[in-house]
Amino acid sequence: MKRILIIDDEPSICSSLQFALEDDYETEATTEVDKGLHIIEQEPIDVVLLDLKIGKVDGLEVLQEIKRKKPETIVIMITAYGTIANSVKAIRLGAYSYLTKPIHMEELFSVLEQALHYKKLNEQVAYLSQELEKKYGYEGMIGKSEAMTQVFHLIEKVKNVDSSVLITGESGTGKELVARAIHFSGKRKQEHFEVVNCAAIPEHLLESELFGYEKGAFTGAATRKEGKFQLANRGTIFLDEIGDMPLALQAKLLRVLQKKEVTKLGSNKTEKLDVRVIAATNKSLQEQVKEGTFREDLYFRLHVIHIHLPPLRERQEDLPYLLQHFLHTFNQELGKSMKGFRSDAQRELLAYQYPGNIRELSNIVESSMVIADGEYIELEDLPMFIREKGEGFAKQKGSLDDYIGRPLKELEKDFILATLKHNDNHRKKTAEMLGISERGLRDKLKQYLVGKN
Structure with a gap:
């Protein structure tokens, strides 16, 4: 009851x-x-x-x-x-x-x-x-595309071994999620997972952040501090943006990985380590090796197992599942009970290319849900830069089945606006390309942009 x-x-x-x-x-x-x-x-x-x-x-x-x-x-x-x-x-x-x-x-x-x-x-x-997350997800990651299925398969393969893993992919594709999935689904999940962003920490502080220091090791070292490697002992250390690590520090990192021991700054005592190393980068380490900005021996030490995360634009079949995932997530976080997306809003979201990948998609859904007043996200709730594209239909790459069920006037509007954009708003070229008169084009634009019948 x-x-x-x-x-x-x-x-x-x-x-x-x-x-x-x-x-x-x-x-x-x-x-x-x-x-x-x-x-x-x-x-x-x-x-x-x-x-x-x-x-x-x-x-x-x-x-x-x-x-x-x-x-x-x-x-x-x-x-x-x-x-x-x-x-x-x-x-x-x-x-x-x-x-x-x-x-x-x-x-x-x-x-x-x-x-x-x-x-x-x-x-x-x-x-x-x-249920969607159970079926198409892995430790917080969502996807049923072939590329993501392969990522999930690799995670299963490597989660219980100690080999180093290098994760590559554009910014926002979820490299840290993969690293966390490997750690928290594997045999080391009860131990620490330590994250170091090599691009976010100044060069003069990065060494002490990684390896720790003794009291008095340098000016300002008032107490003894454990480094991330010591904290991650028996667990996992995730070295994000490894391509931004200075060359001098790369040599010290290589020694730690080879010897499986670390020495704090200001100390002569070595400490044995049992650490799983996972590194990630949005750069090409091979190109950096050629340019002399990344050590080849360190590259091979890190590149034992390689997991590449595809950009979102290459796995668009995952977008409907990701949209539902973030809708559910932000319903909980924002205290809302939104049911979904109107068809025109969803069409633009599915057509957008997401240069910022998963991170950008998450931000777009969150901001749209904050703005939305009703039970569904409307087209006008989407960020201006998506609404102003006006080319959602033109970017669709699906088969004819993708267009079945849409009103004819809506298809015509999308074709006209996309063609106009293609021609940089040149009406004569647009009319010629569409096979109609300039006056006919003007009447259509009045109908669609001003709302006249």
């Missing part, structure tokens, strides 16, 4: 609502905000009937607190002071609906039925998203 919590400062309202609902729902009621929030935090509540004014407490503030603690909980606002402004504000803050006193029971039962159906749909979406 579904559970309903009533929070209202009038005991008579609490009693009457409980009496009316108790045959169909398990109900609980309180006139105290703190007690109500405690119940929501400790017990599974499906729907909260929340008064807009509870004594001196603003019900909208309570609504926000409920959504922060339990975003999946449905909240229906009730009040004797119904205004359009309050109604709009409540809905924007996450309320499902808004009822005014005196409450008509038929209306209440109808809204409750709709709300619980909506909650069930959200739970199904969340479940399907989780």
